[in-house]
Amino acid sequence: MTEPAIPFVRLEGVTKLHGQLTAVDNLSLTLARGEFFALLGPSGCGKTSLLRLIAGFEAPDSGRIFIDGADMTETPAHKRPVNMMFQTYALFPHMNVARNIGFGLVQEGMPKPEIKRRVAEMLRLVQLEGLGERRPDQLSGGQKQRVALARALAKRPKLLLLDEPLAALDRRLREETQFELLHLQKSFGVTFLVVTHDQREAMVMASRIAVMRTGRIEQIGAPAEIYEKPNSTYVARFIGEINIFEGKVAAARDNFLSVSTAAGVIEVASDVAHALGHAVVVAVRPERILVTLSDLTEASPSPVNALAGEIEEKAYLGEATLYRIRLACGLVLRAAAQNAEPGARAFEPGDKVAAGFAPEAAIVLSS
Ligand SMILES: Nc1ncnc2c1ncn2[C@@H]1O[C@H](COP(=O)(O)OP(=O)(O)OP(=O)(O)O)[C@@H](O)[C@H]1O
Ligand SMILES: [Mg+2]
Incomplete structure (x- = not known):
């Protein structure tokens, strides 16, 4: 191509x-x-x-x-x-x-x-x-x-x-x-x-x-x-919205990296080898972030990466709802939830949530 x-x-x-x-x-x-x-x-x-x-x-x-x-x-x-x-x-x-x-x-x-x-x-x-x-x-x-x-x-x-x-x-x-x-x-x-x-x-x-x-x-x-x-x-x-985490490679095994960032350790899939201590950027698209209430009591499989935060703002766009989520470290994440199902759970400012994403949903870039 x-x-x-x-x-x-x-x-x-x-x-x-x-x-x-x-x-x-x-x-x-x-x-x-x-x-x-x-x-x-x-x-x-x-x-x-x-x-x-x-x-x-x-x-x-x-x-x-x-x-x-x-x-x-x-x-x-x-x-x-x-x-x-x-x-x-x-x-x-x-x-x-x-x-x-x-x-x-x-x-x-x-x-x-x-x-x-x-x-x-x-x-x-x-x-x-x-x-x-x-x-x-x-x-x-x-x-x-x-x-x-x-x-x-x-x-x-x-x-x-x-x-x-x-x-x-x-x-x-x-x-x-x-x-x-x-x-x-x-x-x-x-x-x-x-x-x-x-x-x-x-x-x-x-x-x-x-x-x-x-x-x-x-x-x-x-x-x-x-x-x-x-x-x-x-x-x-430049192409679309993306969340950026700057960090350092803390562990590497098979096709996974653990990246130590201000928001905690993030697990990412990567087929490129990175040396321990190497500075990298982890990037995650808003639509790949799954927002859940953090006090959820029913047993649901928690994703590998679940960052605790609070909904700061919400914008209803019709087909999707955008959230700005402030993490404990101060970083603000953007998450987009599709409104495909009527009556899908919406979050309100002040809600304590977890922003989760799979290791495969993240992109590793050299910083
Ligand atoms: N005739 C000119 N004389 C001097 N500088 C110029 C001339 N034409 C373009 N430039 C400069 O060259 C650079 C590239 O300009 P260009 O017009 O190609 O940008 P562009 O990507 O088309 O931007 P835009 O999206 O704003 O149209 C700019 O810094 C501009 O100021
Ligand atoms: Mg032009």
Whole structure:
């Protein structure tokens, strides 16, 4: 899953400097043809810079960029089989929506009736039928974004770079559009490279995700791989919520470690050997924590790791209830209980509880 057999896009040691600042740092990456790839990372980590290099709006200071087997490092943007949808939309203010969407097709010399047909198809796709005559300043933010998306797709490029394509949409439209984008990408066979801030969005759409950190890629993998086997605390924290315990290896046997932490000794499953005394981080997702009342009298098998604490806050989210649990050591844990069964036990602030999790539910990371 890590490297496609026949790369469609290949970046080799690409670096981009802005004065003193290294926006993209010796980055190598391959995308397979027809892949839906997502780039995730905090603001300023170099996502837009990377897209601009692939599109050809900027030249790298070093490294090479191959697309569809050809070295495109020196090729100008308009000669690359690539289109980009910008974070800021960059619509032409004096043109109506239909002309914005058809702009690239006119440039290409496509016959008028075909342009009309293609524009109508795109308007339907982004649910803007009937708005073709409007100017961009007569549209809402979300509508502008959809025009930009339609314009980027109209030319059916081999590679489409999308910079935060859905950021301005409301939640419902955003989720709908995620599935539409997926469908579109599959039916056109276009390779998509999408930048997003939203890890859920990346997980819904992408077959592979790269998590970036200061110009480099920290980890690449399928969504489940990144979520369940993050290779660093940075990735673990960036993808979803996670509880972190810092500690030292106190005992190791077979595939288990005992890690001594401020919250007590935590037993974790680990197939990686760690030396005694080695500093490690134990990470546990909130949904893997089972909350029980600590004065429970009936005999129930207590999990290996059961940390005593008190419910500090509770948030009912419909499908799940989130708890903040303050442990005796002062650490605050987050636990998420699914509300799948009506009438399931809910805890209230002040309840004395045990936060339990299995050794297999914890991830061991080097600190
Ligand atoms: N033209 C430029 N001149 C100088 N610095 C720049 C330029 N473009 C980007 N940078 C810097 O390069 C770094 C990476 O910027 P980039 O726009 O790629 O980040 P990003 O990951 O897209 O962030 P965001 O999520 O906020 O859009 C930032 O520190 C930014 O300030
Ligand atoms: Mg950006």
